[in-house]
Structures are given as structure tokens and as C-alpha cells.
Amino acid sequence: MPGDGGGRDRDAAGRARNARPRDAYGRPLPHGAEGVPTMPDDLDLTPEQGLAEAQRLLDEDRPFHAHEVLEAVWKAAPDSERELWRSLAQVAVGLTHLRRGNERGARALLDRAAGNLAAYEADPPYGIDVVGVVRAARALRDRPDASGTIRLV
Numbered sequence: 302m303p304g305d306g307g308g309r310d311r312d313a314a315g316r317a318r319n320a321r322p323r324d325a326y327g328r329p330l331p332h333g334a335e336g337v338p339t340m341p342d343d344l345d346l347t348p349e350q351g352l353a354e355a356q357r358l359l360d361e362d363r364p365f366h367a368h369e370v371l372e373a374v375w376k377a378a379p380d381s382e383r384e385l386w387r388s389l390a391q392v393a394v395g396l397t398h399l400r401r402g403n404e405r406g407a408r409a410l411l412d413r414a415a416g417n418l419a420a421y422e423a424d425p426p427y428g429i430d431v432v433g434v435v436r437a438a439r440a441l442r443d444r445p446d447a448s449g450t451i452r453l454v
Contacts, residue, residue, distance in 0.1 A: 355389070360450075368393035
């Protein structure tokens with residue numbers, strides 16, 4: 302609920318929800334402003350659907366929204382895959398930080414994500430180009446490029 306006094310939007314159960322509109326890079330806009338649609342809180346996608354949607358969003362230069370998709374898959378993933386999806390979401394957040402001009406934050410996230418994804422290079426699931434994602438994340442970490450992007454599959 303906007304204006305709950307705590308500065309955060311909350312649902313009926315008191316859980317934080319961000320009902321504020323957002324720009325293309327996920328920055329909150331004032332209530333009532335026209336923003337870019339975000340992903341619903343109850344997004345439920347298979348890993349294949351999540352990858353396809355996240356790649357579509359990355360291709361449209363919407364890494365913040367790709368992160369939301371990957372985070373939804375991460376939260377629903379079995380324990381054995383959670384680190385994979387969390388790391389892919391971190392790659393998308395790293396790209397978001399690059400777009401926002403936060404090279405330090407981007408480098409930290411891209412480095413962490415690449416390090417964690419390296420464990421999946423030998424047997425990448427779902428057709429994910431883990432080797433390519435790790436290589437691209439490390440390249441962007443080493444030479445931040447605000448226009449850089451990454452192919453997941």
C-alpha cells in the first residue's frame with residue numbers, strides 16, 4: 302500500500318512489494334509516473350521459458366527485468382540449481398549496474414556471478430552457454446562497457 306509510513310509498498314500480509322513504476326533500468330519513478338512494466342510477483346516459468354524470456358529482455362536492453370525473470374526461476378528451482386539461477390540473475394543485475402553507471406557494483410556482481418557459474422561449465426543445463434556467459438561476464442568486469450550485453454543460450 303503506498304504511503305504506509307515506512308516508505309515501502311506492502312501487500313495485505315505486510316510483505317514488501319514495490320508498486321512504484323520503474324524506468325527501463327529498474328530505477329523507481331514517482332508514484333503516478335508512467336514506467337516500463339515489471340514482472341508480476343507471482344511469475345511462474347519453467348527454466349526454458351525463463352531463459353527465453355530473460356534473453357528476450359536482455360536483447361531489448363532491459364537487464365533489470367531479465368533479472369526479475371531469472372530471480373523467479375531461482376526461487377522456484379530445486380536446491381541443486383538455485384546457485385545457477387541466482388548467478389544468472391546476478392549477471393543481469395551486473396548489466397543493470399553498468400547501464401546505471403555503477404561500474405564498481407557491476408564489477409563486483411559480474412565477478413561473483415562468473416565465479417559461481419564456473420562450477421556449471423562442464424555440464425551446462427538447459428542449453429545455457431555457461432562458458433560464454435562466464436567469459437562475457439569476466440570481460441565486462443575487466444573492461445566495463447555500458448552497452449555490453451550477454452547471451453545466455
